[in-house]
Amino acid sequence: ATVLACSIAKEGFEKISKGANPVEIRRGVMLAVDAVIAEPKKQSKPVTTPEEIAQVATISASGDKEIGHILSDAVKKVGRKGVITVKDGKTLNDGLEIIESLKFDRGYVSPYFINTSKGQKCEFQEAYVLLSEKKISSVQSIVPALETASAHRKPLVIITEDVGGEALSTLVLNSLKIDFQVVAV
Template structure:
């Protein structure tokens, strides 16, 4: 029975590959998007527009919104789920943002809790008198406290 099912699966996949037609233009992408969105043409067109803007290798994320209109928001570069960890890092209080000009960037693939791990980097950055952007899983404890104190 299992061998029969396996053969049927292979045959079905082969047949689907023969019948499939790649979406090569914006119109066909909009049609597939419309069908996928329960025949909502507006959403289908938005999907096609998003595909045009980001290309085949781009990432498209669909999120539930709070407004009444569907909208497309294209983010160039990278976007992070979290921002700054402390409001004391804000240097543009008029809009509540942090802006760094030509910063050094430290990428860390773990949590930073011990400031001693950062001391060599912080000393080098201080000598250069340039800002430092840290992208890490998390910064906590004495490391966060020290960074906050040093930005004030």
């Protein structure tokens, strides 16, 4: 596409330098762009079967059929709207790992929320979630969520712009002293 665009621009500038009307050149280029964009759409067809997905994935993987089948399996398991992340591994084998959970790009607010010995992680099962668009600095704003989670003996995950001050201190103390499962991210 870049080579084609450079060639079109070069030819257009040449024609303009020889006296062609720049407005007409632009109009012609825009018509050509519309045609070039429309043609692949006309020729395309939806990929529906796992075999077709594997074929497309194999082509995208430079002909590697094993990768094509792994990607097809991934699409089958997460669905068309699911998220697939491809990473370089530390082994010689290719594989598929399905993580049925929620991951955050940024982590917990305090290292005191770490609750597992395998790495610096905080992991919960069947947790309650509190979402807030605002910064939480007062513990009073989250007391109802803390009480509900505590009453039902469920972990609490607080997802917010920021947690600080009295609220953060209270969460850390609850996590350490009374073994209340809570994390703020």
